[in-house]
Amino acid sequence: MMSEQAIETTSGPLGQKCRRPLAVLVGAFAAGSVFAGLLNMAPSSSAAWGSTLTYALLFGVLGVAVYRRNKILELQRDLVRQQAQEIQLTHAALNNHALVCLTDPDGKIASVNENFSAKFGYRQEDLIGRHISIIYPDGDEDATMLEVRRSLARGEIWTGESEEVTAEGTKVFMRCTIVPMLDEAGKLVKTVSIRTDNTEYRRAEKARFLKSLFDHLQDEVYIFRTDSLQMVYANHRALEASNWSAKDIDAKTIIDADSQMNAAAFRAHVAPLMRGDRDSVSIEVMRGDRAGEIRTRLVRSDDGELLFVSVLRDTTERMETERARLESVSVVSHELRTPLTSIKGALRLLGSGAMGDFDAQAKSVLDIAERNTETLLLIVNDILDLEKIRAGKMRLEKSDVDLVSFLNDVVEMNTGYGAEFQVDFDFSTRLDTAMARLAPERMMQVFANLLSNAAKYSPTNDTVRVGLEDDGEYWQVSVTDRGPGIPESARETVFESFGQVQNTDGKTRKGTGLGMAIARKIVLAHGGEIDFESEPGHGTTFYVRLRKPHLEADLGQGDTETASLSDVA
Amino acid sequence: MAELKRILHVDDDEDIRVIANMALEMVGNLEVLQCGSGREATEKAADFAPDLFLLDYMMPEMDGEQTLRALRNLPGLQYVPVIFMTARVQADIADGLRREGALEVITKPFDPMELANQIREVWSSRPVVQLRQAV
Numbered sequence: 001m002m003s004e005q006a007i008e009t010t011s012g013p014l015g016q017k018c019r020r021p022l023a024v025l026v027g028a029f030a031a032g033s034v035f036a037g038l039l040n041m042a043p044s045s046s047a048a049w050g051s052t053l054t055y056a057l058l059f060g061v062l063g064v065a066v067y068r069r070n071k072i073l074e075l076q077r078d079l080v081r082q083q084a085q086e087i088q089l090t091h092a093a094l095n096n097h098a099l100v101c102l103t104d105p106d107g108k109i110a111s112v113n114e115n116f117s118a119k120f121g122y123r124q125e126d127l128i129g130r131h132i133s134i135i136y137p138d139g140d141e142d143a144t145m146l147e148v149r150r151s152l153a154r155g156e157i158w159t160g161e162s163e164e165v166t167a168e169g170t171k172v173f174m175r176c177t178i179v180p181m182l183d184e185a186g187k188l189v190k191t192v193s194i195r196t197d198n199t200e201y202r203r204a205e206k207a208r209f210l211k212s213l214f215d216h217l218q219d220e221v222y223i224f225r226t227d228s229l230q231m232v233y234a235n236h237r238a239l240e241a242s243n244w245s246a247k248d249i250d251a252k253t254i255i256d257a258d259s260q261m262n263a264a265a266f267r268a269h270v271a272p273l274m275r276g277d278r279d280s281v282s283i284e285v286m287r288g289d290r291a292g293e294i295r296t297r298l299v300r301s302d303d304g305e306l307l308f309v310s311v312l313r314d315t316t317e318r319m320e321t322e323r324a325r326l327e328s329v330s331v332v333s334h335e336l337r338t339p340l341t342s343i344k345g346a347l348r349l350l351g352s353g354a355m356g357d358f359d360a361q362a363k364s365v366l367d368i369a370e371r372n373t374e375t376l377l378l379i380v381n382d383i384l385d386l387e388k389i390r391a392g393k394m395r396l397e398k399s400d401v402d403l404v405s406f407l408n409d410v411v412e413m414n415t416g417y418g419a420e421f422q423v424d425f426d427f428s429t430r431l432d433t434a435m436a437r438l439a440p441e442r443m444m445q446v447f448a449n450l451l452s453n454a455a456k457y458s459p460t461n462d463t464v465r466v467g468l469e470d471d472g473e474y475w476q477v478s479v480t481d482r483g484p485g486i487p488e489s490a491r492e493t494v495f496e497s498f499g500q501v502q503n504t505d506g507k508t509r510k511g512t513g514l515g516m517a518i519a520r521k522i523v524l525a526h527g528g529e530i531d532f533e534s535e536p537g538h539g540t541t542f543y544v545r546l547r548k549p550h551l552e553a554d555l556g557q558g559d560t561e562t563a564s565l566s567d568v569a
Numbered sequence: 570m571a572e573l574k575r576i577l578h579v580d581d582d583e584d585i586r587v588i589a590n591m592a593l594e595m596v597g598n599l600e601v602l603q604c605g606s607g608r609e610a611t612e613k614a615a616d617f618a619p620d621l622f623l624l625d626y627m628m629p630e631m632d633g634e635q636t637l638r639a640l641r642n643l644p645g646l647q648y649v650p651v652i653f654m655t656a657r658v659q660a661d662i663a664d665g666l667r668r669e670g671a672l673e674v675i676t677k678p679f680d681p682m683e684l685a686n687q688i689r690e691v692w693s694s695r696p697v698v699q700l701r702q703a704v
Contacts, residue, residue, distance in 0.1 A: 337656035338582055341678035345588035352682050354596055377678065393661070 027063065030056075099174070099195035105188045107132045107149060119197060121167035137165045152180040152191050161198060173198040203302055211235075220312040222254055225305070226274070226298070229253040229263065232307060241287070241312075254310060258285065258294075268473050270308065273298050278531065284524065290316045322496075323390060330387035333380040340380065344373050382514035389521045396439035396525055403434040403468055403475055403546070410447040411466060414455075417448075418464070423455040429468035434475045437549045442522045446530075449515040450479040450542050457483030457540070474528075474545040485536035494532065495520040573692045575600045577619035579610045579636055580654070581628045588681050589623075597685020607631030611639045614646060621692065626655035626666070626674075634669070650695055652688060654679065 094100065099116040103109050109127050117124040120135055127134070136142035144162045151158040158178040165171055178193040211233075214221050220238035224231045231252045239246060242257045255261050272278040273296065282295040296310040347370045349355055351363075358366060388394040411425045418425050454464040458481045467478040486494060495516050523530040527547050534540040576599050580586050586603045593599045602617045604610040608631060622640060626633040633653050640646050653666050656677040663674040673691040675684075 334656065337677060338585070341656065342582065342584035342588055344678040345585070345592070345681045349588065349591055349596075349681050354591070354682070395661075 101193045103191045135164045173202045222310045224254050291319045326387050329383050333383045336380050398437050398439050403436050414451045418455045421455045422460040423458045424463045426463050427466040436546045446519040446522050449519045454479050454481035477544045478541050480541040482539040486534040487536050573620050575619045576621050578603045578623045580625040592681035592684040607636030615643050622651040626653045
């Protein structure tokens with residue numbers, strides 16, 4: 001490789017050396033005169049003077065010619081030395097800036113500079129003799145590498161960007177110029193490749209692109225650190241909504257973005273992300289008179305740092321649509337209850353035998369009518385419940401409840417329903433007691449819904465498992481079935497009104513499509529969380545997380561405490 | 570405590586009257602007078618001398634509460650206990666009715682095989698003294 005040499009300084013501008021010929025001419029002339037004088041001793045005639053002058057001139061011209069020739073040679077040597085220096089400098093600069101690699105005609109590495117070996121994470125001596133395919137992601141079948149080799153074989157220079165891979169497996173993007181060296185017969189004898197690392201630029205370009213994309217979003221986007229909750233990035237909408245300027249973003253945390261949030265509550269909220277239990281968590285918030293939903297995920301930045309990404313989506317319009325739909329449906333439902341009362345009553349009187357006995361066939365037809373009236377009534381009741389919650393008219397009469405005995409009751413009360421689907425419910429926990437503050441009737445409704453769903457979707461003769469765990473600030477109840485599961489794409493709709501999920505096993509199941517929406521609203525009104533995990537084909541676990549009461553403050557505040565559900569509707 | 574025998578039932582829906590009639594008379598062995606409106610009830614109630622009013626809450630013209638006030642103004646009916654029936658299940662309305670002295674608020678749809686039992690149960694556990702004070 002290139003040796004580092006001290007660069008000689010030249011002794012002055014070339015022009016200085018070229019001003020001397022006059023002195024040389026005069027000197028040569030004088031020398032010629034002396035020579036001629038010596039020959040003639042005493043120039044006494046004009047002829048003698050003439051020949052003296054001729055010699056002098058001859059010597060003078062000769063001297064000048066010799067001097068000029070020497071000078072030209074000297075200048076040429078200087079030029080060559082300078083060019084060599086320039087080449088050395090260029091080489092040094094190239095070596096400093098770029099990754100240089102020489103390969104033989106087969107693609108085996110003949111030499112690499114330090115930049116090359118350092119960037120790709122090898123020792124220089126380990127690369128020599130290895131095939132160049134070592135730095136391509138797909139090895140000797142890499143499409144880019146094959147294209148390069150074909151181009152070089154044709155004697156063409158290859159220029160372009162190439163995705164390559166370091167010894168550690170990290171992808172890098174290189175701008176490459178690869179030059180073939182051919183012999184007189186046009187055969188490839190060597191290649192020289194110059195690479196510059198373009199990875200940072202690509203990354204910055206991607207970041208710029210994403211940033212401009214995020215700035216056009218109507219959603220608020222916040223990216224912040226997991227340890228300090230300190231902001232890394234907030235898009236245009238987020239800055240506007242939080243009343244921040246892009247400059248003071250470093251001094252802000254996610255807590256500053258929401259007046260209702262505190263660090264402990266936020267930590268509890270994102271705990272399932274940190275444990276790796278869930279891909280995302282979400283929470284509903286109010287911003288003035290606008291409703292929103294914040295969904296938070298964990299992402300790893302390009303340099304490996306773990307960050308939170310929170311996206312706040314304005315859901316006011318969605319809520320408004322849901323409200324209008326519910327309101328109109330609830331008006332209809334009220335109207336339906338009166339005729340339903342007559343139908344149900346009439347069928348019940350007939351079915352009970354109070355009006356005389358029916359034969360088996362008539363009885364089975366009557367059963368169908370009764371069953372479907374019951375379903376219709378359930379739908380109507382669910383709609384009215386939802387509307388009540390939305391309008392803030394459902395009351396939560398909270399009391400102190402031991403979840404262990406409560407869940408035992410839940411399982412017992414739903415056993416009959418499970419039997420219809422030939423499904424058992426099994427509740428087990430390691431806890432002896434788990435005190436919570438809740439509205440028992442409403443929470444019973446939540447679990448009845450979860451259990452009946454699980455039973456509906458379970459294979460026959462299977463068991464639905466109900467569990468209860470201590471999860472720090474929360475009690476976590478789980479309801480697990482081994483049904484067909486819920487595809488991730490349906491995550492958003494599971495808890496929406498009329499949001500029945502497309503069945504993955506093709507079977508249809510009766511339901512009102514409102515139960516989960518009601519369950520969710522009741523759980524949220526308790527300050528709890530409801531969510532699920534599912535593996536399509538293997539089953540689903542629903543979780544209800546209820547905040548533990550702070551013993552001194554929450555428990556035993558009297559027998560009941562009434563809260564309105566309006567804030568979650 | 571006196572036995573429950575005679576019920577005055579007021580509901581504007583004819584079909585529901587038919588079902589309720591079967592539920593109370595046929596299943597429950599009670600004597601029932603049925604009226605389709607509060608006005609009709611106020612005309613017939615005094616002669617019938619019921620032990621209990623069973624009133625639909627939502628009715629056109631006179632609703633359940635108005636009907637109750639009109640009935641209670643009649644001679645001899647001032648202390649007759651009342652049970653309301655409603656298709657609207659609103660806790661605050663039910664509470665209000667109970668505060669005004671209703672023994673019970675039964676939500677529709679009711680079970681015709683159980684209605685009479687339900688009413689008898691409420692009847693037998695009614696707080697007689699308190700009721701008189703409240704009214």
